[in-house]
Amino acid sequence: MVRRLVELGAARSPRVLAAFRSVPRHLATPGLSMAKAYDAEYAAVTKTDAEGVDISSVSAPRIQALQIEQAGIQPGMRVLEIGSGGVNAAYLAELVGERGHVVTMDIDRDVTRRAEDFLTATGHRNVTVLTADGELGTPDRAPYDRIVVTVQAADVPPAWVHQLKQGGRLVVPLRMRGMTRTVALVRDGERLVSDGLELCGFVPMQGAGENRVRLAVLHDTEGEEIALRLDGHPEPDPEALRAALHAPRAEAWSGVTLAGDESNEHLDLWLTTALDNLPLMAAKPAARQRGLVASASPIGVPTLVEGDSFAYRTVRRTEDPDRFELGAVGHGPQGKAVAQRLVEEIRTWDRSHRGHHAHIEIHPAGTPDDQLPAGRVIDRPHTRVTISWP
Missing domain, CATH: 3.40.50.150 (Vaccinia Virus protein VP39)
Known part of the structure; x- marks a missing residue:
């Protein structure tokens, strides 16, 4: 051990x-x-x-x-x-x-x-x-x-x-x-x-x-469940998103690659810093095997939601067996546009923040905005949490 x-x-x-x-x-x-x-x-x-x-x-x-x-x-x-x-x-x-x-x-x-x-x-x-x-x-x-x-x-x-x-x-x-x-x-x-x-x-x-996440279920067939994990995100329209899930998918690719053993944890934290409505989509492996989604994770995959459409982060193989290209899969009437927006932020991370760690500060609730670092602010009952990047 x-x-x-x-x-x-x-x-x-x-x-x-x-x-x-x-x-x-x-x-x-x-x-x-x-x-x-x-x-x-x-x-x-x-x-x-x-x-x-x-x-x-x-x-x-x-x-x-x-x-x-x-x-x-x-x-x-x-x-x-x-x-x-x-x-x-x-x-x-x-x-x-x-x-x-x-x-x-x-x-x-x-x-x-x-x-x-x-x-x-x-x-x-x-x-x-x-x-x-x-x-x-x-x-x-x-x-x-x-x-x-x-x-x-x-x-x-x-x-x-x-x-x-x-x-x-x-x-x-x-x-x-x-x-x-x-x-x-x-x-x-x-x-x-x-x-x-x-x-x-x-x-x-x-x-x-105690402050647990809420679930918005997109697919509830036993063993193939897919749901969004909501943590202070806007309330979605589950019916519209369920319909979007079963509509044809659209793809967008970033040209940004990761090594096979390279973590995407800092990228995902950047995405939630930059985008307002980015819950995590959790899906059972069987949902991926059936082709309902291209990525599945029990923890969740960052998913940008805009009205009746959504897009989630994914990867595909490249000619180099040890590198994978980052992209997004979109669903719904605006799926292509939402996927492209997610890809734009992946490129921003690669261009400006890759190799850097997020800076977290925790201030008492009620701290004025002008006393907080620039970046994403998460308001909780006791504190104001800030995420900023160099």
Whole structure:
């Protein structure tokens, strides 16, 4: 597992590698094989809700390592983990050492009970496990040098900012217009400023901070479902878009290529920065196999919606077997024009932003526009999140 984490670039520092070598993570998932428990990419779901939504898991080692590297944890620090489970808390405990302390909390008593059992079995005594809503943090134990959030959050509640030391780091899987990135944020007064982000996936937050995406279903045949994931986007006309889906498709191609192992995560974040109505289209693999869509992803593909038409990002092979051309597939009366508009922004990214990372800032709700960086503004109940580009 540790060798694979190094190959993936998820774990880099000797202390993080040592922590991952020392924790017997299989004790947290007794029903799993050893191979699965130590698979760098495998997240073990431990609880689902009545609707079948995953609400608790032991995150994949790759994601845990990415977040821990982002946090930059040093011996003697006080760390708050929001979203428990035990394994990640053990890694954090290894890193802070005997002079440091970790508080791990979760709203679900089943989850914290498992964490307690795991930490007892592993002998990590410098961890306190609490059952409470992470939205409020733990004011009586603050301030913290680091706060690590292991559930998807759509907002940053004031408690997380106020319980973090000035200059301290908050690492959070932040959902921004449907797209989740684990963002490392440094406290600077009342604002948080990004210092790195990584693509990730986490179970949604519960409690006062719960803010789940909504679905607009475009195709509901069992096993072939296609839907738009809405996260503050304008309400679509599902009937018109369902009709568009089954109409002939139009294609537009950008001339911009990606290497076979090159991620499109920064491109997708640029697209949601530049375009107003860009939900994610999630589709089952069978929908692609039937030819209903050219791209399918459980996370979702950026999809530009304009009235009764839409277009989504896709790729096609080139003469070079290791390069793929970016383009768009459009559906509906204006499908061709919408696809071309999406392609224009792909070209803008390639021309002006490729190789750069987005800059994220989080300001308190009510901050005037003229005090925010230029770029996309996402308004949440507690904060104003900004995405800007160099």
